[in-house]
Amino acid sequence: MRLHFKRAPLASVVYLLLALTLACALPGGAAPSQPTVPPATLPATAATGVTPGEPALEASPTAPVVHILAPAEFYGLDRYINDTVCEVTGAQGRAPGGDQISLNRYERPFQASTMQYLPFLDIKRAELNHEAPWIYIALWLIAPPSERGEMQPLYGVEFDTDIDGRGDFLVWGSVPPSSVWTTDGVQVWKDANDDVGATNPLAPDAPAASSGYETTIFSAGRGDDPDGAWIRLGPGGAGDIQLAIKESLLGSPPTFMWNAWTDAGLQQAGWFDYNDHFTSAEAGSPLVEMKDLYPIKAIFALDNTCREAFGFTPGGTEPGVCQQARPPATGCLHCVILAATKVCTCLVPCQAGANPGTPCSP
Numbered sequence: 001m002r003l004h005f006k007r008a009p010l011a012s013v014v015y016l017l018l019a020l021t022l023a024c025a026l027p028g029g030a031a032p033s034q035p036t037v038p039p040a041t042l043p044a045t046a047a048t049g050v051t052p053g054e055p056a057l058e059a060s061p062t063a064p065v066v067h068i069l070a071p072a073e074f075y076g077l078d079r080y081i082n083d084t085v086c087e088v089t090g091a092q093g094r095a096p097g098g099d100q101i102s103l104n105r106y107e108r109p110f111q112a113s114t115m116q117y118l119p120f121l122d123i124k125r126a127e128l129n130h131e132a133p134w135i136y137i138a139l140w141l142i143a144p145p146s147e148r149g150e151m152q153p154l155y156g157v158e159f160d161t162d163i164d165g166r167g168d169f170l171v172w173g174s175v176p177p178s179s180v181w182t183t184d185g186v187q188v189w190k191d192a193n194d195d196v197g198a199t200n201p202l203a204p205d206a207p208a209a210s211s212g213y214e215t216t217i218f219s220a221g222r223g224d225d226p227d228g229a230w231i232r233l234g235p236g237g238a239g240d241i242q243l244a245i246k247e248s249l250l251g252s253p254p255t256f257m258w259n260a261w262t263d264a265g266l267q268q269a270g271w272f273d274y275n276d277h278f279t280s281a282e283a284g285s286p287l288v289e290m291k292d293l294y295p296i297k298a299i300f301a302l303d304n305t306c307r308e309a310f311g312f313t314p315g316g317t318e319p320g321v322c323q324q325a326r327p328p329a330t331g332c333l334h335c336v337i338l339a340a341t342k343v344c345t346c347l348v349p350c351q352a353g354a355n356p357g358t359p360c361s362p
Contacts (some may be wrong), residue, residue, distance in 0.1 A: 065221035071244035077127040097284035104202045112300035119143035126260035138239030145175045155241040155266035160257040165201030165319030179235035183221040189213035189269040200278040208276035209245030212270035255311035265301030
């Protein structure tokens with residue numbers, strides 16, 4: 001069957017189209033499901049460090065630190081430093097002495113302004129023991145680090161390897177969890193551009209633009225030597241904090257000066273020496289007799305010691321040297337381990353196998 005349609009007049013078609021157009025424009029008309037104009041294309045973001053035209057590499061997970069050599073137990077000591085303590089005067093909010101900002105020497109285990117005593121920062125003795133390839137440091141404190149509360153102190157040692165007054169390396173670490181050696185939280189800083197101490201090492205130069213320790217050469221096992229520096233709580237009363245540093249990390253210097261640090265305040269390796277960045281008025285003082293400067297202000301919650309010599313007998317004029325009695329050195333210390341006990345004798349003159357970094361007297 002054939003179906004026949006009558007042709008609609010042209011005017012009817014026009015009216016029909018017009019009606020449909022108006023219907024779509026009225027409120028309640030269905031919106032189009034897709035935009036009629038494609039969205040603008042966003043410019044591609046260039047991948048940093050990738051050559052144009054090459055695909056960006058996927059970021060790989062950080063490889064775990066693999067240790068080869070860990071520190072051992074150590075016995076005895078080669079050098080030590082006795083420091084001023086605030087054990088008696090701390091409750092009075094003052095230091096008995098030992099603070100000389102003109103020499104970059106601080107006895108400030110106190111909170112700023114309030115002078116609340118922080119005995120876990122107060123160094124009473126620092127010890128150094130050299131057993132190749134390690135330099136061991138033990139810090140004895142008035143109170144153990146466990147009394148720090150919510151504070152996050154750093155414990156460390158500074159080395160002046162060319163004995164010019166400028167520190168060359170700073171090793172410090174956060175409180176370790178146990179008496180097991182760990183590299184976690186340990187940093188080693190180097191003064192690559194030789195400007196620690198600004199114009200006059202140890203003396204105040206504030207305001208100075210020196211960059212202090214600007215180069216990190218070790219951080220929690222990351223560095224050229226993953227075994228470079230370690231920290232632990234002293235086991236069995238052998239110091240409250242102990243550090244072990246590979247002497248190769250410091251360039252294996254035969255002689256050097258060293259001093260101990262605790263810092264829960266500034267903690268800025270790039271601001272060493274601190275007295276180059278704060279005037280006496282800005283730093284304040286822990287000495288009540290310094291009426292114009294007391295209490296401490298900008299330089300706070302820290303302690304450090306004078307500097308002791310290693311590998312030689314100091315003449316007393318070395319920058320920052322401790323003024324303490326020492327026996328004259330005539331030979332070199334030779335140590336052996338017998339039945340887990342370290343036995344040392346002084347060899348005169350120095351002989352093969354003697355420890356060249358430890359002068360001694362018989």
